[in-house]
Amino acid sequence: MQTERILMVLSGEVALLHEGEAEKVILEPGESYIFDGGSKTESFGTCVDCNLMLKAGARGSMSYLSFNKKKPLTVLADADYIGFYLAEGTAEVELKNDFGKLLRSDFAMIEKERDEEGFSIWVKGTGTVVAVKIFLE
Secondary structure, eight states: OOEEEEEEEEEEEEEEEETTOSSOEEEOTTOEEEEETTSOEEEEEEEEEEEEEEETTEEEEEEEEEEBTTBOEEEEEOSSEEEEEEEEEEEEEEETTEEEEEOTTOEEEEEOOTTOOOEEEEEEEEEEEEEEEEEEO
16 A cells, blocks of 8 residues: 555545445445555545545554543544544643644644653543544654
């Protein structure tokens, strides 16, 4: 796989059909799918999605996570890069006693220092985020 692509549906529904395959892959909100970003692919349906494309030597993951005032998120920064896309709501992100605010459709990317141990990132407020992790090889 030259270019790894991860597609996550945020709303609506989409079906993907890759060249040479007979079965469509159907994705609903909150579902992600990893495939070769260089393969010829047709899409059917209408959706809002989030895409992550990674070149050779990198791998990644995407998680669709809800949070609220009673249940904030804690995400372990165990990857080289951690990103948050705020799909719904408002959020305050806390990292090492530093705070930042995210509004709907904002994206924040945090780079972990090479020799740094994993650390926690807190997301407070009410809404839904797509948490993205990128690992470099």
